[in-house]
Amino acid sequence: MNKKSTRIHKTILFSIGCLLFLILLPSIYSEDVGEVSYLQQGATIVRNTKTVQLDFSSPIENYDLVRTDSSGLVEIQFHEETGIQGSLLIKPSSSLYIDLSVLADGGKARIELLSGSVLQKAIKLSGKSSLEVRTGNASMGVRGTTFEVATAPDGSILVACEEGQVRCEAEDGTILFAEPGSAVENTPERGFRNIPVMFQDLETFRRNWHAERVEAFRSNAHRALRNFASRYIEMKGKFDEAYKTLLARYEILDKWFREDRAGKMGTMSEVLREKRSLVGPLLNLRKSSFLFEKVYYRLLDLREYYKKGMIRGDLGNGMTAEQFFQRFDNEAVDLEEKMNVFRHTLKLFAKRNDGVSIIDTIEN
Secondary structure, eight states: OOHHHHHHHHHHHHHHHHHHHHHHSOOOOOSEEEEEEEEESSEEEEETTEEEEOOTTOEEETTOEEEEOTTOEEEEEEOGGGTEEEEEEEOSSOEEEEEEEEETTEEEEEEEEEESEEEEEEEEEOTTOEEEEEETTEEEEEOSSEEEEEEOTTSOEEEEEEESOEEEEETTSOEEEEBTTEEEEEETTTEEEEEEOOSSOHHHHHHHHHHHHHHHHHHTHHHHHHHHHHHHHHHHHHHHHHHHHHHTTHHHHHHHHHHHHHTOOOOHHHHHHHHHHHHHHHHHHHHHHHHHHHHHHHHHHHHHHHHTTOOOSBOSSSOBHHHHHHHHHHHHHHHHHHHHHHHHHHHHHHHTTTTOOHHHHHHO
16 A cells, blocks of 8 residues: 555544544533522422422523412523523513524524513524523514513403514414514504504613503403313323323333433433434324413413403303313323423433424424
């Protein structure tokens, strides 16, 4: 073999060695997306199916369900490594989780607001990072730096922006923009539209809007419950069927849960085979849960009004309000357990997918 051939041979071997090193290199993906920078009493997270009390500086991990009661307030500071700079202020009586993908050109975060209100503070996105807030049947793509997304008992949504611009898209594809002086709302009576923001700060405007929506709800609480109860009954069947399909892969799920507790993962060939087996059922369940979990958490809010005696009588679907909430309460523990297992599985899938969400795996 001449010198030239020897050099080429060594170059090829070196390249193969580098490739093998990169393939076998353990993922540097971190499950942490941020930490608690401010905390007021009454806040918990559900992580890996277990409820944990929050403390100041507690880490927030991907798919943690953050919940505040009527006295709770939590501010989450994003880690810069996510490609998102700034913080997320979770208001009282709110529930949400973050679905973050670590992509080559930046982070892609989806904030699933299940109930309540959230304030994005001084948000800046680096590279091609993106941030989206999704609630009810609308999604908000962030271009502004400080804005608020709020929900009301009847399912109404408000997006108000202090500076910059937020792109809001309704379920039917209609697109509106929230910006200083013009908010976006979606209500049962008036639909999806822009409304002027008068001479008020963002918090005062939101508070007045929420008070108006609560009053509108009080005047027709029965109709709101009838609407959400019908959607719950219809969607729950689809959710249960999709969850049953996922459980058919119980051996893989159980293996992943045991590996997670031990702090390890299977071989590359095992992980690839397992992901291929789970990707279909997971996508199907995510499609079913996207709106269903928001309906479920809206009904948790309506249950409080029911307990106060505001909602009674026939719902027009063969059940009274009393009968519906008896059924709802009987199913609640099982449903929350299923939702927690589902989020945990999404987290374990991303962990075995170099931090990329299952949604972005399909889209890319």
